[in-house]
Amino acid sequence: MATALVEYSGNLRTHSTHLKSGVSIITDAPVDNHGKGEAFSPTDLLSSSLGSCMLTIMGISANNHGIAFNKASIEVTKIMGENPRRVSEIICKVKVKNENYGEKEIRILKGAALACPVAKSLHPDIKQEVTFEFH
Numbered sequence: 001m002a003t004a005l006v007e008y009s010g011n012l013r014t015h016s017t018h019l020k021s022g023v024s025i026i027t028d029a030p031v032d033n034h035g036k037g038e039a040f041s042p043t044d045l046l047s048s049s050l051g052s053c054m055l056t057i058m059g060i061s062a063n064n065h066g067i068a069f070n071k072a073s074i075e076v077t078k079i080m081g082e083n084p085r086r087v088s089e090i091i092c093k094v095k096v097k098n099e100n101y102g103e104k105e106i107r108i109l110k111g112a113a114l115a116c117p118v119a120k121s122l123h124p125d126i127k128q129e130v131t132f133e134f135h
Contacts, residue, residue, distance in 0.1 A: 011036070033085070047078035047090045050128070053118035054092065061112035068099035069109070089127040098134040106134060 006016045012029035013036075027042050029035025040048065051074035062069030074094050081088030094113060101109070110132055113119075119128060 013039070014042075032080075043078060043080065043087050046087055047076050050090050050116070050118045050122070051076040051092055053116040054094065054113040054130075057116040058096075058109050058112045061108055065105075065108055067101070067105050067108065069096075070099065071097035087126055089129065090122075091129045092131070094130060094132045096132070096134050101134060106132075 002019055004016050004018055006014055009015050009026070012034060014027045015024060016027070017024040025045075026039045027045065028037055028039040030041040030044075031037040033041075035041065054074060055072055058072065059069055061067075072095065074092050077091040077093075078087055079089035079091070080086070096109065099105075113132075114130060122128065
């Protein structure tokens, strides 16, 4: 079964619908590539997917290991390269509320983030810089 339906809406905008849930999103071309930049660009979604995946896998791992995992965020920065124009680097600053974690819990959560499927699916030429802050 297909995952999504992506339709071109004109003016460098797409409309994507997740077929199972019916939830939809739009994308716009970025301002630096002839667009309006009024929504996520496709490369923004690619980069943000890394952060979303990391948090999801950290949550699954926390549940599997009985670790409290209640508040976390990732600031994602996308760096574009030229010739060819592509995402060349994704910087992720992971911030996690420390629930009195010991070294073991921190190791488990970091390992889960770094092993997420999106991280493993990105081309090796895309540099992934990940830092963690437990506060």
